[in-house]
Amino acid sequence: MSDATTGATTTGTAKQHLVMEHLVSLTYRDALPPSLDRFVDRLLEGHIVGHRCPSCSRVYVPPRGYCPMCVVPTAADHEVEVSDRGILTGFTVITPIAYYGQQETEPFVHASVRLDGADTTLVGVEITGVPHDELRMGLRVKAVWKPESERSTEGISSRGWGGVSSVIDSFEPTGEPDAPPDEYRDHVF
Amino acid sequence: MAERCAVVGVGQTHFTKRRDDVSMPGLLREAVDRALDDAELTLADIDAVVIGKAPDAFEGIVQPELFLADALGAAGKPLMRVHTAGSVGGSTVLVAAHLVQSRIHRRVLAVAWEKQSEGNAQWGLAGGRSGGIGAGGAFAPWIRAYIQRSQAPEYIGWMVAVKDRLNALKNPYAHLRIADITLEKVKESPMLWDPLRFLESCPSSDGACAVVLTDEAGGRRAPRPPAWIAATAMRSELGQFPGRDPVRPQAGVECSADVYRLAGITDPRRQIDVAELYVPFSWYEPMWLEGHDIAGPGEGWKIVDAGETEMGGAFPVNPSGGVLSSNAIGASGMVRFAEAALQVRGLAGEHQVDGARTALAQAYGGAAQYFALGILRSDPD
Ligand SMILES: [Zn+2]
Numbered sequence: 001m002s003d004a005t006t007g008a009t010t011t012g013t014a015k016q017h018l019v020m021e022h023l024v025s026l027t028y029r030d031a032l033p034p035s036l037d038r039f040v041d042r043l044l045e046g047h048i049v050g051h052r053c054p055s056c057s058r059v060y061v062p063p064r065g066y067c068p069m070c071v072v073p074t075a076a077d078h079e080v081e082v083s084d085r086g087i088l089t090g091f092t093v094i095t096p097i098a099y100y101g102q103q104e105t106e107p108f109v110h111a112s113v114r115l116d117g118a119d120t121t122l123v124g125v126e127i128t129g130v131p132h133d134e135l136r137m138g139l140r141v142k143a144v145w146k147p148e149s150e151r152s153t154e155g156i157s158s159r160g161w162g163g164v165s166s167v168i169d170s171f172e173p174t175g176e177p178d179a180p181p182d183e184y185r186d187h188v189f
Numbered sequence: 190m191a192e193r194c195a196v197v198g199v200g201q202t203h204f205t206k207r208r209d210d211v212s213m214p215g216l217l218r219e220a221v222d223r224a225l226d227d228a229e230l231t232l233a234d235i236d237a238v239v240i241g242k243a244p245d246a247f248e249g250i251v252q253p254e255l256f257l258a259d260a261l262g263a264a265g266k267p268l269m270r271v272h273t274a275g276s277v278g279g280s281t282v283l284v285a286a287h288l289v290q291s292r293i294h295r296r297v298l299a300v301a302w303e304k305q306s307e308g309n310a311q312w313g314l315a316g317g318r319s320g321g322i323g324a325g326g327a328f329a330p331w332i333r334a335y336i337q338r339s340q341a342p343e344y345i346g347w348m349v350a351v352k353d354r355l356n357a358l359k360n361p362y363a364h365l366r367i368a369d370i371t372l373e374k375v376k377e378s379p380m381l382w383d384p385l386r387f388l389e390s391c392p393s394s395d396g397a398c399a400v401v402l403t404d405e406a407g408g409r410r411a412p413r414p415p416a417w418i419a420a421t422a423m424r425s426e427l428g429q430f431p432g433r434d435p436v437r438p439q440a441g442v443e444c445s446a447d448v449y450r451l452a453g454i455t456d457p458r459r460q461i462d463v464a465e466l467y468v469p470f471s472w473y474e475p476m477w478l479e480g481h482d483i484a485g486p487g488e489g490w491k492i493v494d495a496g497e498t499e500m501g502g503a504f505p506v507n508p509s510g511g512v513l514s515s516n517a518i519g520a521s522g523m524v525r526f527a528e529a530a531l532q533v534r535g536l537a538g539e540h541q542v543d544g545a546r547t548a549l550a551q552a553y554g555g556a557a558q559y560f561a562l563g564i565l566r567s568d569p570d
Contacts, residue, residue: 024249058431068430092329093383094322099311102321110322112330119431124322132383137337186432188334189556 032158035065038076043167044151048143050118051078058119082117084143085174089114089121089184093132107132113141113171114187121187122164129172137188138178141171191290193569195408195415196530198228198401204364204515207306208395213253214260217302220397221261224298228401229412232262235401236294241271241281241301242519246313248304261300273425275324276467277301278398278522279552279561283421285402286563290418295404302397303517310393310518325382325390325470327556331435332472333384338436341475341490343384347375349471350389350513352499357510359500359539364394364515389471389513396517398524408569416530419547419564420451428556435557437480444560445481448549452564457483457549458492461564463505463532463542464549465525469512474498477551478506481562500542508532508540522552526563533567 032040035051039062042049050061051074058067061082066073091111096104109132112121127135128144145151146169154166200223202208208216225231238261245251254270261268273280278301285299311323335341354370357363367374370388378388408415424444427433445457454460466477475489483504484492492498498506507513509528512521529548531537537545546567553560 022249060431068427090330090334092322092326092333092385093380094326094329095379095381097311097323097381099309099321101312110326110330120429123429137334185334185338186434188331189429189433189435 030157030159032156033065035063035074036156036158038079039063040153040156043164044153046145046148047081048084048115049079049081050120051075052080054078059117060120061115061118061122080117082115084115084145086113086115086118086141087179087184088112088127088135088137088139088141088171089187090137090189091127091135093135109135111171112187112189114184121189123189124163125168126165126170127172128170136178137184138181140174140176140179142174143168144170144172192292193405193408194286194289194418195403195405195411195569196400196418196526196565197403197407197411197413197415198224198226198230199527199530200224200227200399201362201524201527202396203362204394204396204517206364206392206394208304213248213250213302213304213307214257216304216395217257217300217397217399218260220302220399221298221300224399224401227413230296230401234296235262235266235298236296237267237269237288238263238298238300239269239271239281239285239288240299241277241523243275243277243303244313246308247310247518248308261298267294273559273561274554275469275518276522276552276554276559276561278520278524279467279526279550279563280423280522280559282400282402282523282526283423283561283563285400286418286421289402289404292404296407297402298399299402299523300397300399301520301523303519304395305393305517306395323382325385328470329382329385331557332470332476335436335472335476336384339475339487339490344372345475345490345493346384346389346471347372348493349468349474350375353468353507353511353513356500356508356540357514360509360514361538362515363510364392364396365510385470385472391469391512391516392514394515394517396515396520398520398527400523400527400530405569413536414534414567416533416565416567417569419566420448421563422448422451423561425559428558436476437486438557440558441477441480441553441560442482444562448562448564454564457481458504460547461504461549462545462547463508463529465509465511465528465551466506466549467512467522467525467552468507469516469521471513474506481551500540505542508537508542522554522561525552526550526565529563529565533565535567
């Protein structure tokens, strides 16, 4: 949690004697499962890997260690590498609300990208290199990698979806023609 | 055969930005006392209590059920908490109903609430980190996909936003009271989560709701007309998997199919007189009309456009003003059931739909992945 004295909170306007500010900070150590640990190792090296389900052939990125559709485990021998290019399948442009601890000040993109070769999407990625009013589902995009020296594991979590922003800054248009709806329709999330 | 279950008491607090005059236990007790008064029962008559609220991070109080037991009159009685994210208020009613239908208890008190002014829902949703997208940020991409697929005109969202706020003016408990709301005002309100505008979004409220449910004997001797629970259904699905359609989630489709089948409903649009649907963002009205097979795919917005979901329309939706007008998150799902009950009891006051005898109550939550549906009727059969 950031500086508790900044008071950028929506709860601080009541009469003093009625409200006790009670700020809690919790630090978690998040143990990554082997499949995600391996994903992070490869990601830091500039490669994106997933697991291909041995039963249905769906490719999960990041790998989960199982296929939730078939309920079968997947492991290292199911690893496949996917492209760092893909399709913008869904997005919104968020105007930040000044809640307590908010550090965003400018509108930002919250998008889902389906990488070529993957059946899942990376969620919550930023899209750059295109004006917000030209964003569209089906837009072909590619990863903008951070320089190797600036990559970190910050934000990688076994409890989130994707969370690659400490390694990949954003995605930007490739300039290729847009993908047709049947390539993104089932991957809005 | 399952025991028949009736709603014999409904209580709500007024929904408002902040209730500094009461504590969380006091807020709940206000709704509980009103529900018991409606049922002409006391806490001593209650066999068990079922409660629901949003995740604890929203108010920063972990397992509040522990310190609320006294205020809820639950000391020495079974107390159960339900967790299904935003749909929790609906699921809480259904769990309470199941306790009666399965003859485990005869009279159950269901309570749901949120005192959002004591925490910060945006911060809670973000896991306490900056750059949180909020609920609107999560749903906006799917709303965009709906608009693109259905080719709905942009003003449909504005229409729902206006309709629900005008309905709210007739509901004394509603939070937002925007008497001068117009399509133009909605259109010109700030864009928060493109394509969702400020006035197309729900408020953040303090408030509580309580419902008293009884067995058939209790329903028959209730002092005021009861609402009979004709059918209930709950479904959930994974938040994200390949091929998942978050715009028209399969769990929602199957949940409504189940509740219609159990209630003997074959043509929901004709056989249901009024619906209270969980619509926290305007576009969810046409999306749930389609997501629960009240309208065919791509047809939901046309029903809105034709004015059918207005108070005097053929299929009134959210005469209470809905979640768009009052959103104490945990309570919101229960208010759908409470308002549906008031409608079929004929006790909805100024926002009563004339002759309502069959009502649909719906709540959804999480990544549009948890569903709680109920059909309530004026008659037990
Ligand atoms: Zn599989």
